[in-house]
Structure formats: C-alpha cells, structure tokens
Amino acid sequence: MSGLKIDYEKCVGCGLCVKSCTSNALEIKDKKALVNEKCVLCGICVDTCPFNAISIEKEQAIDNDLSEYSNIWVFAEQHMGKVLPVAYELLSKGKELSRKKDCKLAAILFGKDMKSEAEKLIAQGADKVFLCEDGRLKHNLDEIYVELFDMLIKKHKPEIFLFGATGFGRSVAPRIAARIRTGLTADCTVLEIDKDTGLLKQTRPAFGGNLMATIICPNHRPQMATVRPGIMPIQEPDPSRSGEIINVSLNENKNSNIDIVEEILAEKAETIADAKIIVSAGRGIGSQKNLALVNRLAESIGGNVGVSRPLVDMGWSEYKHQIGQTGFTVAPDLLITFGISGAIQHLAGISGAKKIIAVNSDPDAPIFSIAHYKIVGDCVEIIKKLITILEK
Ligand SMILES: Cc1cc2nc3c(=O)[nH]c(=O)nc-3n(C[C@H](O)[C@H](O)[C@H](O)COP(=O)(O)OP(=O)(O)OC[C@H]3O[C@@H](n4cnc5c(N)ncnc54)[C@H](O)[C@@H]3O)c2cc1C
Known part of the structure; x- marks a missing residue:
C-alpha cells in the first residue's frame, strides 16, 4: 500500500511535522509521530522533518506488465436510448490521441436497442464498439455498470479510458478506478499524449482554479479521466467509416439492489x-x-x-x-x-x-x-x- 511511512528509529518526536501539516494528519504520542487517515500525501512533512524520518512509499504497479495494455476507450453514455453529445466530444479527442499513439479507438455502449447509436459512434471515429444490450442496463445504475466495466477492462486491457463528467460519469468512473485500482483525474480540460513517454497528460484546474495541474498515471492502467461536457469540439462524423460491433453480455446473476420505481425528468431549463x-x-x-x-x-x-x-x-x-x-x-x-x-x-x-x-x-x-x-x-x-x- 502507498502511504506515509515514519521511521521510528529516526523519529525523535520533535513535533515539527505536526506544525507543518495543513491537514491535521499528524500527532505526537509517546514521543513519536503518528499519522492518521486525514493524510493527503502532500509531502510537506517529508520536507520539514530534519531527521529524514518521514517518507512517502509509493505503490508499485499491480500489473507489472503495463505493455499488455493498449488502445483508447470512450464511455458512450446514453440517456433514454440516445448517446449524449459528450461521448462524441470524447471520441473526437480520442481519435486525435489514438493517431498520436498509433492505436485503436473503442466506444463502450450499454443499454437497450442501441444498434443505430453504435453505428453513429463508428461514424464519429470508433474502430470498435463494445455493445451490451440488456434490460438491466436501461437505467444508469452504478453497481450493474461497474460489474461490466470491470469484466471488460480485465479482459481487453485498455490503456486509456475517458468518461464525460456528467452526473453519472462522475459517479461511475471513480467506482471503476477504485475497483481496478488505478488513478482517475476528474474534470480535465486538456488531454495530450506525452511525446517521450506516451503517457496521457491530464490537465485540470487545481488549487481553487488558481493554476492548471497536469497529472499523469505512470504505474497503473488504464489511465482514466473525466472531461466536462462542452470542452472538446466535435469533429465532423464520417458515415462511410466501417467498424466492428462486439456484443458483450452481462453476467446473468448480476442484479441491482436498487429498484427504479418511477423516473421523473427534471425540466431542462435553457441555459x-x-x-x-x-x-x-x-x-x-x-x-x-x-x-x-x-x-x-x-x-x-x-x-x-x-x-x-x-x-x-x-x-x-x-x-x-x-x-x-x-x-x-x-x-x-x-x-x-x-x-x-x-x-x-x-x-x-x-x-x-x-x-x-x-x-x-x-x-x-x-x-x-x-x-x-x-x-x-x-x-x-x-x-x-x-x-x-x-x-x-
Ligand atoms: C477559483 C476561481 C474561480 C473563478 N471562476 C471564474 C469564472 O467562472 N469565470 C470568470 O470569468 N472568472 C472567474 N474567476 C475570475 C478570474 O480569475 C478573473 O478575475 C476574471 O475572469 C476577470 O474578468 P475580466 O476579464 O472581465 O476582467 P479583467 O481581468 O479586469 O479584464 C478586463 C479586460 O478589459 C480590457 N479593457 C479595459 N478597458 C477596455 C476598453 N475600454 N475596451 C476594451 N477592452 C478594455 C482590459 O485590457 C482587460 O484585459 C475565477 C477566479 C477564481 C480564483
């Protein structure tokens, strides 16, 4: 596990780390520093400790062979049978990234009666569409979706996986990242491929928007990011493109613990x-x-x-x-x-x-x-x- 490590041979309980910590994550007990769950691994205490008693231990990649992971995936979120515009925005960006990485672009589409939507995703640049048509996917229920994503990711090993930062995208993407133990950068505004390492550079506003931070995920796969709708321009679709639709199925024993009794659509205010x-x-x-x-x-x-x-x-x-x-x-x-x-x-x-x-x-x-x-x-x-x- 990654985390803050305190070397008790070196720690003298001086308390300088406690004073430097802005998260109240350290205390002194029995003349030794103790870390609690508030630690955000910012590293200030590591730099502050004059006895080099504190370090951050980083978890190594769980899957040692990162080279097994390839291709870029985009989650094509749909609502009431229609793919949301943010999926087309992500496919347009995904196409650009896949050209740079010389890899394939795939869309992931779940729902019911979605064949014609799958064709549109191909026109928008997807080389493959993983399509699961199942009544249990009619509503966006995290636990059902996470099950499918988990299975697909483990089987096909995508290198990059992009989600729209919609209500559902913001809810399901972190669950997947936690389940498969990888990183996730939320609300990116810029996505680029690093020329030297081939890693996804994920840029987002940080520290209350006062600076832009570029984040990478070097040790885990897939590299996951959510992007706010409306940020990436949609490229012209090409209806003459051909691609593969791969049907996938949901484990027949998987059911949600949530029953949707009624769906009431909020009135969409013009904004x-x-x-x-x-x-x-x-x-x-x-x-x-x-x-x-x-x-x-x-x-x-x-x-x-x-x-x-x-x-x-x-x-x-x-x-x-x-x-x-x-x-x-x-x-x-x-x-x-x-x-x-x-x-x-x-x-x-x-x-x-x-x-x-x-x-x-x-x-x-x-x-x-x-x-x-x-x-x-x-x-x-x-x-x-x-x-x-x-x-x-
Ligand atoms: C956490 C955080 C979140 C923020 N969120 C937002 C946000 O969502 N949206 C947002 O807009 N800002 C946001 N800000 C504020 C942002 O940092 C800027 O302060 C703000 O965008 C500046 O607005 P402005 O360009 O209107 O004003 P100024 O920066 O003051 O610029 C005025 C401009 O007008 C030009 N000008 C002056 N007179 C004339 C004239 N007669 N003719 C033509 N040009 C003229 C000047 O050359 C200048 O470039 C946020 C800041 C923080 C810290």
Missing part, C-alpha cells in the same frame, strides 16, 4: 451552455449601463449574453450568464468577447467555442491567444459601431 451565438462582456465594458448595448448587439444577431465572473460579483449581471470554471462551460459556433482579459478560469469555460472574436484595448491580453479574430480597441465604441451597422 447559456446550449447557446449557438454568445456576445460576452467583461470588466472592460466599464459600467453596468453599457451592458444594455451588449444586450442589443446580442439580440441583433440572435445571440445570448455571457459575462465574466466580476460582472456577477459586482451585481451587474446574474449567475445564469457567467461563463468559466465556476460558471457555465459553453461551446457556441460564435463567441464575441468585449473587455474580457482571458484569465485561465474564464478560458476553462470557452475552449469548446468554434470561432472566437475578441475585442480588447490591450494588444497583449491573454484572450487573444485563443481568439480566431483579434480586434484591438475600445469595446464600447466598437459595440456601438456594430449595432449601427447591423440595425441598418
């Missing part, structure tokens, strides 16, 4: 996350009254209004318009930003936008690094000019 055109304003807009101009411009092109977080914090706009890490993730066809600097927390919510036009008075504003068109100038003046032209 900015679904908007195809967004006109978005940041602090550079100068005043709340200028937001009326942003509204007018959005209306004239049939778009919705988005804002950066400070505008919500200042009470100029409502949360339902906020874009970013703590707001909505958007993936419009067109996003026009006015006076938004492009902080990482904001960029985390717009990386799926297909075309970005950014307006900022600062030619070096970070938003320009991801914008397709860059306009340097005063945003209020530019909005007024655009309204005049469009309303003509």
